[in-house]
Amino acid sequence: MVKYKIEIDREGCIACGACYALDPSHYESDEEGKSKVVGSKTDASKSSGVFDDEEINVAREAESSCPVFVIVVTEL
Secondary structure, eight states, X not given: OOOEEEEEETTTOOOOOHHHHHOTTTXXXXXXXXXXXXXXXXXXXXXXXXXOSSXXXXXXXXXXXXXXXXXXXXXX
């Protein structure tokens, strides 16, 4: 199993929905349409969570689909 962290800079998020459309198991929308990490610690500026599934490539696809580059996926 791969352990990895997903972080979102929510202040820069433009609520386009690309990440959660591509990968709804790791990313979801808040009430304003801004992205947050599923099951994460989230506030107005940051959202982050750690996963240990085999879906890191899908999470990275969503990272690269972000038009404003506010998502960072890091292998731990």
